[in-house]
Amino acid sequence: MRSWGSDSEEEDRSPLLTEQHVSRGSVQNYPPAKVPVCCSARYNLAVLALLGFFMVYALRVNLSVALVDMINSTSHEQENRSANVCPDHSTRPIVLQNSTGKKYDWNADTQGWILGSFFYGYIITQIPGGYIAGKVGGKLLLGFGVLGTAVFTLLTPLAADLGAGYLIAVRALEGLGEGVTFPAMHAMWSSWAPPLERSRLLSLSYAGAQLGTVVSLPLSGLICFYLDWVYVFYIFGSLGVFWFILWHLLVSDNPETHRTISETEREYILSSLKNELSKGKDVPVCAMLKSLPLWAIVVAHFSYNWTFYTLLTLLPTYMKEILRFNAQENGFLSALPYFGCWLCMVTTGHIADFMRERLNFSTVAVRKIFNSLGMIGPAAFLLAAGYTGCNYTLAVVFLTLSTSLGGLSIAGYNINHLDIAPSFAGLLLGITNSFATIPGMxxxxxxxxxxxxxxxxxxxxxxxxxxAINLFGALFFAAFASGTVQDWAVRTNKAQGSLNKH
Structure with missing residues (x-):
């Protein structure tokens, strides 16, 4: 088993924010460490990415809420009364149901296919998305991925009218669009994120996913109640199109092509990444397959998503059938854990970078610490939630803590792709996210x-x-993860260098 700080300090902290750095025997001058954060191009990118992933998850989870209002409940009176272990709450507000929207006679199996169809499209484009983003850049790929999802969201009411099969097809197409988003963003960050700012930049951008879940779950319920379920898709779909316009106008694939970036910031980013990125065209497939640090990310990503997707899909059911919360309470309480996760992700990035930059923790130590906390903590509180009985408050607290602590892993396995192979970061995320989509299915x-x-x-x-799956993933990552660029990730540069000499 590797020690948590076993990577060499020289490799681990190349390129830092200092004015001068020694790398492989040569002295290199760097721009001043003080590069403004406010209004900088890299943080503007992070904010637009946050809004983008807000849309990605809002477009993904809105159907879970709208589907409840789309079903003709009078034809499916199959409530499972064996679940009434806990009594109803003493004060349950009377809610008049808005029944103006169209209703469909879809049974439970059909509803399951509709909800699951997204992931069958989502898994297909992960690896191709990462590969293409590494070759041509992630801006257009990510932008059109969200735009395509938004357009198909706008078509959802029409597809539902045509039949369940059409709705399943539309959801699968939405999954195809969203499948490229995370790999494309990782590919962009490989060109934009200085090593000592990776944790905060990536945690800020990907926290949009949790924020989208937090907002869209209760907001979709309110739209269904006060308007009509079709407006869930029209409103979120329109917002997705508007975001694409902003993204297309304000974002560039890399600092070299950005129109408004300052020269100081451009040189700062390019200098900090100078020794990490390789321009080789070949993908070292065999070496990647043999790489234990890569498999550590795969196992951790799979394990984390098992818990995440299980709760994302079934937490409303648990709240209703076991804890006996009504629809109004359910929407808010189901979103509460993801709000905690969002807060945790935003703060974690700053703490992780502070530990590396100011406290001199090695990259691998930071990754393993936060990954262990972000997987073992949720496992413990999830187990505790199962033994709360009918203590509603304690159950909600434990479930919220379980999901919230999962946000710590953003500074663990999630960013680790950029540590071990920045040139292939998009492709690597496509690979690991393909495995990590299986739990969703x-x-x-x-x-x-x-x-x-x-x-x-x-x-x-x-x-x-x-x-148990979370615990295994945490232990595997702690045993085999790395914080340095792997030899196979820079092999192409060495090969090209030898050819140039001859």
Whole structure:
């Protein structure tokens, strides 16, 4: 097992923010360390990326809420009364149901296919998206991925009218569009994020995903109630198109092509990344397959997403069937854990970079510390939530803490792609996210099969499985993760250098 700080300091902290740095025996001059953050191009990119991933998740989860209002409940009176282990709350507000929208007679199996179809499209474009982004840049790929998802979201009411099959196809196409977004963003950050600012820049941009979940879950419910479920898709789809226009006008693939970046910031970013990026065309497939640090990211990403997707899909069900919260309470309480996760992600990036820059922690130590906290902590609180019985407050607190602490892993496995292979960061995220999409397809299915009767004991088993997978992922990452650029990630530069000599 590697020690948590085993990477050499020279490799680990190349290129820093100092004015002078010794690398491989040569002295290189760097721009001044004080490069403004406010109004800088790299932080503007992070904010626009945050809004982009806000849209990505808002467009992804809005159907989960709208579908409840789309179903003709009078034809499906199949409430499972065996779940009534806990009593109803003493004060439950009376809510008049808005029934002006169109209703469809889709059974539970059909609804399951509709909700799951997104991931079948999503998994297909992960690796191609990462590869293409590494070759041509991530700006247009990410932009058109969100735009395509937004357009198909606008077409969702029409597809629903045509039939469940059309709706399933539209959702799968939405998944195809969103599948390129994370790999494309990682590819862009490989050209934009100075090493000692990676944690805060990436955590800020990807925190938009959690924020999108927090806002879209309750907001979609309010839209369904006060307007009509079709406006859920029209409003979020229109916002996605508007974001694409901003993205296209204000963002560039790299600092060299940005129109308004200051010369100081441009030189600062390019100098800090000078020794990390290779321009080789070949992908070292065999070396990647043998790379334990890469497999450490794969296992951690898979494990984290198992818990994340299980709760994202089934937390509203648990809130309703076990904890007996009504629809109004359910929407708010289901979003609460993701608000905590968003806060955790935003603050974690700053703390991680502070530990590296000011406290001289090695990259690998920071990654392992935050990944362990972000996976073992959620596992512990998830187990605890299964033993709260009918203590509603304690159950909500534990579930919120479980999901919130997961945000710490943003400074763990999530950023680690850029540490070990910045030139292939988009492709690597496509690979790991392909594995990590599998839990979204099979995790909720397994959980549903284990909770037919919706008893507390059955849900405890679901939490056991998720916690065990999380724990395994944390231990595997702690054992094999690295914080330095791998030899196979710079191999092409060395090969080209030898050819140039001859």
């Amino acid at each position: 099979v995790g909720p299915v397994i959980a549903k099969s284990l909770t037919h009767d919706n008893t507390v004991e059955q849900w405890q088993l679901v939490f056991y499985i998720a916690a």
